Amino acid sequence: MNVEAPSQKTKHGEFLADYPRTGKDTPAGKLLRHYWHPVCLSEDLKDLPYPVRMLGEDLVAFRKPSGEPGLLLRRCPHRCASLEYGQIHPHGLKCSYHGWTFDSDGTCTEMPLEPEDSPMCKEVRQTWYPVQDWAGVVWGYFGEDRETPPPLPKLDILSREDGEVVLERGDVRNYNYLNFMENFADMGHVYVLHMLAPGVVPDDVAPYCDMSVNTEWRNIQHANFETGYGMKSVLVHPTDNADRRYVNTWSICFPYTYRFGGISAGLPPDFTDDRRESGGMLRIIDDESFEIIRFTLLREGNFKSTFYPRAHANARGLAEGTTGIGEKKEYDNRKYSGWEGLPPVEDLVLQESQGVIPERQYENLGSSDTGVALLRRIFRKGLAAIEKGRMPKPIEADTDGVVRTDTFKGFLSPEEIVLGAENLPSSENGAGLIRDEAGALVFTK
Ligand code: FES
Ligand SMILES: [Fe+2]
Numbered sequence: 001m002n003v004e005a006p007s008q009k010t011k012h013g014e015f016l017a018d019y020p021r022t023g024k025d026t027p028a029g030k031l032l033r034h035y036w037h038p039v040c041l042s043e044d045l046k047d048l049p050y051p052v053r054m055l056g057e058d059l060v061a062f063r064k065p066s067g068e069p070g071l072l073l074r075r076c077p078h079r080c081a082s083l084e085y086g087q088i089h090p091h092g093l094k095c096s097y098h099g100w101t102f103d104s105d106g107t108c109t110e111m112p113l114e115p116e117d118s119p120m121c122k123e124v125r126q127t128w129y130p131v132q133d134w135a136g137v138v139w140g141y142f143g144e145d146r147e148t149p150p151p152l153p154k155l156d157i158l159s160r161e162d163g164e165v166v167l168e169r170g171d172v173r174n175y176n177y178l179n180f181m182e183n184f185a186d187m188g189h190v191y192v193l194h195m196l197a198p199g200v201v202p203d204d205v206a207p208y209c210d211m212s213v214n215t216e217w218r219n220i221q222h223a224n225f226e227t228g229y230g231m232k233s234v235l236v237h238p239t240d241n242a243d244r245r246y247v248n249t250w251s252i253c254f255p256y257t258y259r260f261g262g263i264s265a266g267l268p269p270d271f272t273d274d275r276r277e278s279g280g281m282l283r284i285i286d287d288e289s290f291e292i293i294r295f296t297l298l299r300e301g302n303f304k305s306t307f308y309p310r311a312h313a314n315a316r317g318l319a320e321g322t323t324g325i326g327e328k329k330e331y332d333n334r335k336y337s338g339w340e341g342l343p344p345v346e347d348l349v350l351q352e353s354q355g356v357i358p359e360r361q362y363e364n365l366g367s368s369d370t371g372v373a374l375l376r377r378i379f380r381k382g383l384a385a386i387e388k389g390r391m392p393k394p395i396e397a398d399t400d401g402v403v404r405t406d407t408f409k410g411f412l413s414p415e416e417i418v419l420g421a422e423n424l425p426s427s428e429n430g431a432g433l434i435r436d437e438a439g440a441l442v443f444t445k
Helices: 011-016 025-034 177-184 187-191 343-353 367-387
Strands: 036-041 050-054 057-063 070-071 087-089 090-094 108-110 133-134 137-141 166-172 221-226 230-238 246-253 257-260 276-286 289-298 409-412 432-435 441-444
Touching: 025 367, 036 050, 036 057, 036 166, 036 276, 050 276, 057 230, 070 090, 070 133, 070 137, 070 177, 087 432, 090 108, 166 343, 177 246, 177 289, 177 343, 187 367, 221 367, 230 367
Parallel strands: none
Antiparallel strands: 036 137, 050 057, 057 070, 087 090, 133 137, 166 289, 221 230, 230 246, 246 257, 246 409, 257 276, 276 289, 432 441
């Protein structure tokens, strides 16, 4: 195989160079602007302006006394002072320098140093973006059609009412968001990276774990499908029982949301009484950074054990300063040492090691990269649609506007396994196969 870098002047080379870009003047940045994005948590908007950088633009979010949120360009159009130091008024955000005030639709409502009859206030409009406050998250829309944005797709976990949804943010990464998304489209890495350190099953979890699931990658069936919401990756593992397969699904709601399948407490697959379902979404800051906003649905009967530390008792995530369980050798000159053994840390280290923006022209994709290739194809189709002046494929939602990703994780008989774009049985309302205390498989609803 020729491992020399292909020319970036080819169509594919051009695509790879553009693919990680987020700016509004880039094709990929334009594609991202056809979707709603998480900007901050609802609780972040109190009585002070909230500076936030999104898709390469410095913005400021705020909440008016009426409760209505707004999102404006941070730079004041008068003489460039930052509106993050502005004052929140009933009729908008007032720049603290000379008092120009802008409502959430960017219209100017006050210019106290100009004559009352000056037309200037009507002529100046601050750059603004529509926002929606839903499910504890403030969402923004950055497309050119911001006057008539598409409906906000309501992510399944965030719309669930059969438990408490815990949102957690603050995990900011200083590399391109696609390093993370491609990691999620690449289930094969689990069987190398996350098995570097042998998993030790805690004593309280051991009785619930099915150790007969075959985790030898070459024995696992691996398939990826484009779906109405994006894509999903499915693994079908053999078990000691010829009539039973262990199926695990991960879904990506295009372009930045990831969703683990099923009810789970960790790896290896276990079927405890843990009503914990999880995933997350990436707040894309710019080409070189993003923030993970994780969501976890907690239901009654949570199983408290875990395979790695959580940011706090109720969430799954990477606590500040968490490192691996590997030995830290004093002669280790690398940025990370002793990083092995904790999946979120392992993912962070390897994703970051690919480079802020990986030099993809040097890649050689193999058969385990079909999920990554599919994610890129979906991007490419979106870019092609925009280039022809068409809309990219919208996110498919049900009649209530809820996006239902495939969340299946559990055992099925070979005849029950239907591999395709349609969802396998849902984990909604906690349904799924778990093990009871005696170790017997039971289906719960
Ligand atoms: S710089 Fe904002 S009002 Fe003058
Ligand atoms: Fe991982």
